[in-house]
Amino acid sequence: MTAEATAAGPAGSASRPTNWAGNVVFRASEVRRPSSLEELRRLVAGSARVRALGTGHSFNDVADSPGDLVALDRMPYVVEIDGGTVGGPGTGGHEIGGGTARVRVGAGVTYARLAADLHARGLALATMASLPHISVAGSVATGTHGSGDGNRSLSAAVRGLELVTADGSLVSLERGDDDFPGAVVALGALGVVTALTLDVVPAFELRQYVREDLPRDAPFGEVMAGGYSVSQFTDWSSTRVWLKRLTELPDGDWHGTRAADGPRHPVPGMPAGSCTAQLGAPGPWHERLPHFRADAPPSGAGDELQSEFAMPRERAAEALAALYAVGEAIRPALQISEVRTVAGDDLWLSPFHGRDSVAVHFTWVKDWDAVLPALRLVEETLAPFDPRPHWGKLFIRRPEPSERFGALVRRYDPEGKFGNDFVRSVIGD
Incomplete structure (x- = not known):
């Protein structure tokens, strides 16, 4: 599963938008940037085909669409702390304990900006990727991770998410809901994620x-x-x-x-x-x-x-x-x-x-x-x-299609508004 390499140069320098590395030229002619939730809902409802684009750090065509590309970097900045008891650094130096404190963050926010805000309030994420410039929603949707024997992926910190589905409706899912395990690392196939709620720990x-x-x-x-x-x-x-x-x-x-x-x-x-x-x-x-x-x-x-x-x-x-x-x-x-x-x-x-x-x-x-x-x-x-x-990087051999994820996609997006060649290869269509 690879995207055709091009000589487009840095993102934005070609006649059509490209990814961060410039090796993927998107089929959409421009990136739409709504500035409010209502504008996003209207855009999604009125589009025949649409995909969300994060910071463009994927190296393949996971975000590509022949219709509209939507970026959320002009949406209102959201970082809301819901206080609670949190665990501290493990005594063995390899784990951060879990807890009930959480942060609700806008999907277009980068980890760099979120991390600085959390630290100023005495809080932290248990893990980060090697590059902090990436968006929260894009990283979560592709299974991005850091390192550590006791550290899970960035996606595993998600305890809730909100998304705009094909008809412009708002849907919220929380950890424990039946659809939740399929909706976190979802490759943008269920809708446009607008906010996520993440577990946090004390700053360290x-x-x-x-x-x-x-x-x-x-x-x-x-x-x-x-x-x-x-x-x-x-x-x-x-x-x-x-x-x-x-x-x-x-x-x-x-x-x-x-x-x-x-x-x-x-x-x-x-x-x-x-x-x-x-x-x-x-x-x-x-x-x-x-x-x-x-x-x-x-x-x-x-x-x-x-x-x-x-x-x-x-x-x-x-x-x-x-x-x-x-x-x-x-x-x-x-x-x-x-x-x-x-x-x-x-x-x-x-x-x-x-x-x-x-x-x-x-x-x-x-x-x-x-x-x-x-x-x-x-x-x-x-x-x-x-x-x-890794769903955001280059590979050739296609994994076996996921039947249960395919069923989830067809239920949330029966007309394939958020689909593309990448998604169809994952669900087997």
Whole structure:
């Protein structure tokens, strides 16, 4: 499942809108930007075909539509706190406890802006993605995630959502409703999400360390349990580890690695000025959990293509060994890979549904002709490990259609107003 690569350039520079990376040119001639809920409802009700567009950080045609594209970035800014008792950081440094406090947030709000607002009120999200610039609704709809043995996806924090359906009606769903597990990671197929209610926790501090030259035989489980959030960055030859910890990293040997002698960018050789603070300096959760600063674009932003696959956590060692075996063959098309762990959830289309997972991300060069054979090789290599693709990134092999999600889509959108080729491939139509 791939979108045709183009030479359109940065988003908005072509005659039609493009995604963030510029590799997808949308079929819609423009992006509609309603400024009120009533305007959005009229727009949806009056459109023959319509899709919601977030911040455009997907690398495939999941958001494409031959009709109207709708962005919610001009809708009223909404961040409403509903107070309650919340848990605190786990004593083992790997979990944040659950609670009843929540925040209702407008779908077009970015995680960067939401995080700053929450922190100012002494609250936090349990996890964040590597890039804080992405919209809440778009991230949730595609199963986006961070890292950490005890951390679930961004979607799993959703406890309620509100959406405009095909006839312009407003529908609200809450955790516990029958349709809820299918409506969170829904690829925009049920309607235009206007607001989400998320679980929140107390604000906390983290320290970020980078360790270099991780030995290939280092125990994977122990390495990934070494912090609240842990990422391995590798070109399948040498590996660095990003540790985000609630406590200081003790002096001495850590799995045969050495401490980085200065800030690092995930892609070797790129300047680290856009990255969040490292070297163990304590800081707020929202300035350490992402790899990139909210007040600066990541170096080389958009000059890349991306793929990602999630496998069962217990098969991580096998899957990684298989990728190391083909590392030399994929390296010419690769900028860097990131390996993370994610706790399972109960959302039907989540890449982490029903299982704790290891997720392997590939940041490719922006050259589809070079990437295509490498991606084919990666998918062939991972096929024995039941890989599930990240819905917002590039993949070729289509997962088996989801019959129950298809039934849900047909009930909410019987005429296919929110459908596109991507959605039809997922539901089997």
